[in-house]
Amino acid sequence: xxxxxxxxxxxxxxxxxxxxxxxxxxxxxxxxGNAMISEALRQAVIxxxxxxxxxxxxVVVVHGGGPEITDMLxxxxxxxxxxxxxxxxxxxxxxxxxxVLCGKVNKNLVATLNRMGGKAIGLCGMDAGLFQAKMxxxxxxLVGEITQVDPRLVVDALEDGYxxxxxxxxxxxxxxxxxxxxxxxxxxxxxxxxxAEKLILLTDVRGLLRDPGDEGTLLRVVELSxxxxxxxxxxxxxxxxxxxxxxxxxxxxxxxxxxILDGRIPxxxxxxxxxxxxxxxxxx
Numbered sequence: 001x002x003x004x005x006x007x008x009x010x011x012x013x014x015x016x017x018x019x020x021x022x023x024x025x026x027x028x029x030x031x032x033g034n035a036m037i038s039e040a041l042r043q044a045v046i047x048x049x050x051x052x053x054x055x056x057x058x059v060v061v062v063h064g065g066g067p068e069i070t071d072m073l074x075x076x077x078x079x080x081x082x083x084x085x086x087x088x089x090x091x092x093x094x095x096x097x098x099x100v101l102c103g104k105v106n107k108n109l110v111a112t113l114n115r116m117g118g119k120a121i122g123l124c125g126m127d128a129g130l131f132q133a134k135m136x137x138x139x140x141x142l143v144g145e146i147t148q149v150d151p152r153l154v155v156d157a158l159e160d161g162y163x164x165x166x167x168x169x170x171x172x173x174x175x176x177x178x179x180x181x182x183x184x185x186x187x188x189x190x191x192x193x194x195x196a197e198k199l200i201l202l203t204d205v206r207g208l209l210r211d212p213g214d215e216g217t218l219l220r221v222v223e224l225s226x227x228x229x230x231x232x233x234x235x236x237x238x239x240x241x242x243x244x245x246x247x248x249x250x251x252x253x254x255x256x257x258x259x260i261l262d263g264r265i266p267x268x269x270x271x272x273x274x275x276x277x278x279x280x281x282x283x284x
Contacts, residue, residue, distance in 0.1 A: 015274040022273065023056040025197035026158070030187035031109075032064045033204040035263030042112070044266040045202070049163060050118040051270065058158045061113075061120075061165045062190060064183030065105035072096050085239060089141040089180045097180045101167040102126075110165050120163040126171045126178060128153040131186060133170035133179040144170045144179025146186065149193040166190065188246035192253040199250045200272070201243055202263035207281030208244075210235055222283050224248055247283040258283045 029049065035041040052059050069087070070080045073096055081088040089097060102124040113120035125131030130153055133144030157164040168186040170179045184201055191199040208230070210217035222230070227248055230236045236244050240260075247258035261268045261280035271279045 011275070014276060015270075018274045019055045019057075022052075022197060024058065026058040026060065026191075026194050027052065027198045027200065027273070028060045028062060028187050028191040028194065028196045029269065030062045030064075030183055030199070030201045031263075032066070032183055033202060033263050035202050036063070036065075037067060038264075041263060041266060043116075045263065045269065046112050046116050046118070048267055048269040050113065050116055052273070053118060053163050059163050060154060060158070060190065060194065060196075061109070061163060062168060062183060062187035063101075063105060063109060063165065064168055065101050068105050069093075069097055069100050072100050083140055085242075086136075086140050086143050086182065087180065088139075089143050091142065091177075094142045094178060094180060098169055098178055101169055106165060106167045113163060113165065118163050119161055120165050121157050123153060123157070123164050123166045125167060125169045125181065125186065129171055130154065130166070131168070131170035131181060131189075132173050133181060134172070134174040135179070142177055142179055144172065144181050146170060146181060146189050147173055149189050151190065151193040154190070154194065182242070184243050184246045188250040188255075188258075191250050191255045191258075195254060197256050198273070199247065199255050199258040200269060201246070201258070201260050202268070203243065203260055204262070204264060205240070205260075206262045207260050207279075208236060208240070219281050220278055222281055224251060224283065227283075244283070251283060256284075 035045050049059050073080055106122040110120045110122040129150045131146055132148040133146050136143045136145040154164045168181040168183045170181050172179055206215045208219040250258050259272055259280050259282050261272055268279050
């Protein structure tokens with residue numbers, strides 16, 4: 001598909017009021033799924049983040065790294081075990097989680113952002129007590145529930161013109177240990193602490209679909225009051241329930257808008273934020 005100069009100009013003109021609206025505002029992007037694995041999608045997401053940053057939007061990236069953790073565990077001959085959809089995290093697994101998330105994944109992401117013209121800095125949830133947590137439940141091992149977020153380090157990085165890239169490992173308050181934290185939850189808690197304008201969860205699904213088999217039934221806007229009914233009707237089910245719960249909690253706690261976007265669609269962040277069209281599900 002090729003665009004004429006006029007069409008390109010119209011796209012840019014359409015983006016202007018959105019850029020003006022979000023200028024100086026904070027947007028938290030939870031980055032994960034296929035958009036993290038596929039090189040082409042990765043480049044698209046990174047360029048979206050850099051563009052938002054360059055037009056004056058304060059972007060914070062929060063990432064997980066499930067596939068990389070699984071890969072590293074496999075290399076040391078350890079099988080990943082999941083309980084209720086959460087990775088069971090014993091001490092050996094926690095060591096790997098910390099190495100992979102705070103090390104390889106975080107720094108690779110920072111390097112890619114910098115290589116493509118951004119100004120990124122890598123942070124870990126344990127830096128300056130950014131994320132503090134207690135054990136969620138013994139059955140999950142060293143998986144944590146965030147008890148406190150101290151966003152000052154992230155705010156300082158934003159003030160200095162950086163794109164903070166945050167890995168989701170927390171400092172234990174009930175034991176001398178690090179905790180593995182669900183990345184959606186961490187992104188939502190950080191968005192609240194920062195008073196963010198938007199929280200964007202990149203996923204591997206189109207958004208909330210009334211009929212899971214038909215992308216034409218995408219629910220573009222969902223008000224919080226409708227969520228319990230959509231769960232009851234099975235529209236929101238399985239792994240989408242905790243994602244929606246994160247969005248609900250974020251909006252109730254002061255984040256203006258939350259979005260569930262399909263990271264498999266190139267430039268989905270730009271389409272959602274800077275165009276009239278929108279591409280995923282917005283919860284408000």
